[in-house]
Amino acid sequence: MFATPQSMSFAEPLALQSGASIRGYSLAYETYGTLNPDKSNAVLICHALNASHHVAGVYADQENAQGWWDTMIGPGKPVDTDRFFVIGVNNLGSCFGSTGPMHLNPDTGKVYGADFPVVTVEDWVDAQARLLDGLGIRTLAAVMGGSLGGMQALSWTLQYPERVRHAVVVASAPNLTAENIAFNEVARRAIVTDPDFHGGHFYEHGVIPKRGLRIARMIGHITYLSDDVMNEKFGRELRSAVAGAVREAYQYTTQDIEFQIESYLRYQGDKFSEYFDANTYLLITRALDYFDPARHHNGNLAKALAGATAKFLLVSFTTDWRFAPRRSREIVKALLDNRRDVSYAEIDAPHGHDAFLLEDERYLGVVRAYFDRISNEAVQ
Amino acid sequence: MSDRLTMQSIARLVPPGSRVLDLGCGDGAMLDYLQRERGCSGYGIEIADDNVLACVKRGVNVIQLNLDEGLSMFDDASFDVVLQIDTLQHLRNAEIMLVETARVGRMGIVAFPNFAHWPNRLSVARGRMPVTKRLPYQWYDTPNIRVGTYKDFEVLATKNRLAILDSYGLQEGREVRFMPNARAGTAVFKFERG
Numbered sequence: 073m074f075a076t077p078q079s080m081s082f083a084e085p086l087a088l089q090s091g092a093s094i095r096g097y098s099l100a101y102e103t104y105g106t107l108n109p110d111k112s113n114a115v116l117i118c119h120a121l122n123a124s125h126h127v128a129g130v131y132a133d134q135e136n137a138q139g140w141w142d143t144m145i146g147p148g149k150p151v152d153t154d155r156f157f158v159i160g161v162n163n164l165g166s167c168f169g170s171t172g173p174m175h176l177n178p179d180t181g182k183v184y185g186a187d188f189p190v191v192t193v194e195d196w197v198d199a200q201a202r203l204l205d206g207l208g209i210r211t212l213a214a215v216m217g218g219s220l221g222g223m224q225a226l227s228w229t230l231q232y233p234e235r236v237r238h239a240v241v242v243a244s245a246p247n248l249t250a251e252n253i254a255f256n257e258v259a260r261r262a263i264v265t266d267p268d269f270h271g272g273h274f275y276e277h278g279v280i281p282k283r284g285l286r287i288a289r290m291i292g293h294i295t296y297l298s299d300d301v302m303n304e305k306f307g308r309e310l311r312s313a314v315a316g317a318v319r320e321a322y323q324y325t326t327q328d329i330e331f332q333i334e335s336y337l338r339y340q341g342d343k344f345s346e347y348f349d350a351n352t353y354l355l356i357t358r359a360l361d362y363f364d365p366a367r368h369h370n371g372n373l374a375k376a377l378a379g380a381t382a383k384f385l386l387v388s389f390t391t392d393w394r395f396a397p398r399r400s401r402e403i404v405k406a407l408l409d410n411r412r413d414v415s416y417a418e419i420d421a422p423h424g425h426d427a428f429l430l431e432d433e434r435y436l437g438v439v440r441a442y443f444d445r446i447s448n449e450a451v452q
Numbered sequence: 453m454s455d456r457l458t459m460q461s462i463a464r465l466v467p468p469g470s471r472v473l474d475l476g477c478g479d480g481a482m483l484d485y486l487q488r489e490r491g492c493s494g495y496g497i498e499i500a501d502d503n504v505l506a507c508v509k510r511g512v513n514v515i516q517l518n519l520d521e522g523l524s525m526f527d528d529a530s531f532d533v534v535l536q537i538d539t540l541q542h543l544r545n546a547e548i549m550l551v552e553t554a555r556v557g558r559m560g561i562v563a564f565p566n567f568a569h570w571p572n573r574l575s576v577a578r579g580r581m582p583v584t585k586r587l588p589y590q591w592y593d594t595p596n597i598r599v600g601t602y603k604d605f606e607v608l609a610t611k612n613r614l615a616i617l618d619s620y621g622l623q624e625g626r627e628v629r630f631m632p633n634a635r636a637g638t639a640v641f642k643f644e645r646g
Contacts, residue, residue, distance in 0.1 A: 385508070404515060405525050408495065411471070417504050418516040434501045441508040 073146050073153065075102045075129035075139060077169060080206050086164075086199055089362075092189040096178040099203050100162040100169025101125045104145065105153035107209070113447075114209045115156045116200060117141065118217030118224035121292070121356050122348060124168035127160030128153070141218075143431045150440035155447050156213065161203055163196045165355040173351035174275060184351075186272020191355060193220070193363040197227045201235070213446050215382075216240035218428035219395060220356070223363045226403065229380035230365055236382040238446055240439065243392055243428035245399035246373050246406070247364035252394065255295055256357040259288035263350045272351050281350045286341030288353055293340050298391035298424035306333040373402055374409035383413040385442045387435060389427040390420045415442070457625025458563075458638065459485055462537060465561050465618065465642050466490060470532035473556060475519055475549070476539030478503050480512035487512070494531065520544050526556040536562045541596040551612050554645045559617070566621060566632070566639040568601035573634070586637040602632050602639040613646040 078101055085095035102125050107114060117127045119140070128139035128146045145151040145158055162170040165188055173188040180187075204212070215236050217225040222244025229239045248256070263269060266284030270277050294302075309332040312319040322330065329335045369375035384407055388400035397418050407414040417438045421427040427435070459482055466472060468490045474483050477496025480503075486492035495513040498504050507514035517525070520543060534557030536549070541564050543549050553560040565586050566572075575582035581591040589596065600608075602621060609616055621628035621636020628636040 401525060408515075408525070408530075409527070411493075413513055414495075414515070415504075415508055415513050416515045416517075417501075417508075420501075434505070437505050438508055441505055445508070445511050 073104060073129035074132045075104065075126060077102055077125065077131075079169065080203055082199075082202055082206075084202075086195070086202070088189055088195045089192045090190050094164065094171070094189055097164060097171035097199075099125075099164070099171075099199060101203060102127065102129075102139075102160045103207075104128055104158045104160075105156055107157040107207075111209055112211065112213060113156050114204070114207075114212050115151060115158045115443075116204070116212050116215045116228075117145065117151075117158060117160045118196075118200070118215065118221035118228075119160070119163065119166075120217070120219040120221045121353075121360070122344070123221075124166065125160040125162040125170075126168070128158065140429065143429070144436065144439065150436045151216070151443050152440075152447070156443070159203075159207070159209075161200055163191070163356075164199050165191045165352060165359075167347075167349035167352040172349065173272070173355070174349055183273075183275050185275055186351060188351060188355065190358060192359050193223050193227050194231060196359070197224055197231050200224070200228075201232055204235075210235065212236050212238075214238040214240055214443070216242070217244070218242040219244055219425065220360050220363075222395075223360070226380075227363070227365065229382040229384075230377065233379055233381045237449075238385070238442075239380075239382045240385045240387075240442065241400070241403065242387045242439075243389055243395045243400075243425055244386075244403070245395045246366060246376075246402050248361055249399075253361050255291060255394075256361055259291050260354050260357060262287035262291070263353060266350075269350060272354075274350065280345070282345035285345035285348060285350055285353065286338070289341045289344035289348075290337040293337060295394045296425040298393070298422060300391065301423050301426075302333065304422075306331070306336060311335045373406040377403075377406045377412075378410050380407070380410070380412065384415070385439070386414065386416045387428070387438065388416075388418050389423070389425070389435075390418060391422055392425045392427060394425040455625055458622055461622055461625065461627055462535075462561060462563055462640060463490060465640075466492060466533050466535075468492070470494075472533045472535060473497065473526065473531040474535040474537070475523075475553065476536065476542065477507065477512070477514065478538075480507035480510045480514060482535065482537060483507075483512045484510050492533075519549060522548070523552040523556050528555055529558050531557045533557055533559050533561060536560070536564075538563060538565070540564045541598045541600070543598065546598045547608065547612070550608065550614070554612070554614055554643065559642065559644050560614070561640070561642050562605070563622070563638055563640045564598075564600065564605075565596065566602045566636055567599045568603065568633045569623075569637045570634050584637070602636070605639055605641055609641065609643055614643040615646040616641055616643045618642040 081098040085093040123140040215225045215228045222241040263284030266281035268279040269281040310319040366373040366376040388397040472494035474496040534553045572582040619641045621632025622638040623636040
């Protein structure tokens with residue numbers, strides 16, 4: 073399946089949670105499948121930290137550039153694009169095509185940099201709703217996301233309950249724990265204290281705070297994996313100069329790469345620093361920190377979710393310690409307390425938080441069955 | 453215990469329109485039946501992946517949980533009826549779960565294989581553990597880690613101050629109200645907190 077990136081511009085300013093607003097912005101998006109005549113088969117996919125609107129398929133000129141949720145979405149896949157009209161959208165402040173910190177601020181004529189307004193999950197959902205307006209879609213058959221994307225899916229059911237029939241929330245949480253915010257803060261400090269960061273205005277200095285981005289990514293990566301998977305993949309194996317060869321002896325070095333895990337993390341960090349924007353990293357991690365629908369209800373999530381009328385499917389993974397199953401259960405309980413339709417699968421997968429992006433028959437099977445029901449519902 | 457007559461018999465104990473929690477709901481057939489035939493709503497609890505999938509396929513709300521971890525997710529009297537159909541015998545903490553059933557449900561309904569059914573007694577009298585249609589497992593591979601009788605349950609219910617509202621045996625889908633402890637392969641109890 074070939075994907076074609078598109079863009080929609082919005083002249084009307086968007087009021088943000090912070091009190092600021094943003095005008096003259098555009099959103100990058102992709103669509104897959106065909107919108108049916110009564111426009112009842114639309115599914116919106118929300119992305120997490122480092123993903124984009126390129127959710128499924130490949131680009132005609134880049135056969136290797138598979139969408140980040142290609143295992144889940146496509147013709148004949150669990151979210152079947154032969155039946156559903158699937159929309160992937162890049163969020164405001166991201167660095168993959170939608171208006172973000174590296175773009176020009178129409179108010180100053182200068183690149184936003186650190187002046188890009190702080191955006192929240194709620195702001196993203198508002199922007200996504202406008203995109204749907206532009207596409208002529210009133211109601212979503214489903215909104216779906218993993219991790220931070222799951223928070224957006226949950227927020228959709230609260231901000232636009234009448235526009236969402238189903239919400240599929242995978243490996244997510246009703247808010248971040250202190251430990252989770254702590255990880256985000258370490259990553260942010262790594263970026264902000266990089267001498268090349270220049271207070272977020274590094275573009276005009278012609279540099280990129282790559283060191284900070286690398287470390288931010290390394291920390292992130294550790295938290296996306298489980299201890300077991302990391303041990304199984306790398307263990308205490310030493311990195312050999314010759315690929316495939318096994319090295320037995322220590323080098324007795326403190327700064328060179330000694331263990332395979334170090335090599336892996338450095339590689340991931342290097343790769344990430346080549347394509348990800350430092351200001352975007354700060355913005356998105358902050359949006360994660362801020363998300364907390366129970367905040368205006370004295371921490372009572374059941375009260376916060378009282379207005380959600382969608383039907384829910386939640387999925388978590390047993391070894392995910394960054395968005396642990398108990399966090400998903402909190403959402404399930406709040407929905408139960410409100411007597412909402414909800415199903416919850418707790419997949420016993422070894423891969424930690426990353427599991428939500430991987431192929432697992434039980435996980436994909438449950439999502440497939442759920443979307444089959446949505447599809448049949450629409451037919452009836 | 454997917455036998456249709458058995459399911460219908462137990463379903464008759466559930467008041468129409470009830471909000472139901474089905475502990476160990478299997479493939480969701482009972483909840484599906486209660487929703488379609490008796491206007492009930494509710495959720496099933498299951499631990500097995502294949503059963504969770506089957507429930508989603510049926511369109512029955514299912515929550516994947518290990519019942520041995522308790523029912524802390526559910527508030528007191530938050531359901532009209534809590535079902536434990538062929539579940540009790542698999543639970544390590546069977547007594548706690550029985551009390552939990554009465555806490556979460558305004559009414560509890562439990563069904564389980566009655567070990568005192570006469571063919572079982574006969575088998576034991578001959579010196580062997582029973583292997584029957586109702587108890588098809590060998591003693592060394594049975595998932596039924598709690599083997600009890602109709603009478604045993606009455607004692608356990610009394611000990612935990614549960615008020616039994618109705619009880620009977622089920623055999624081949626028929627209700628057995630005369631000497632159920634000897635004459636029925638399945639024991640059924642409907643109860644509430646005393």
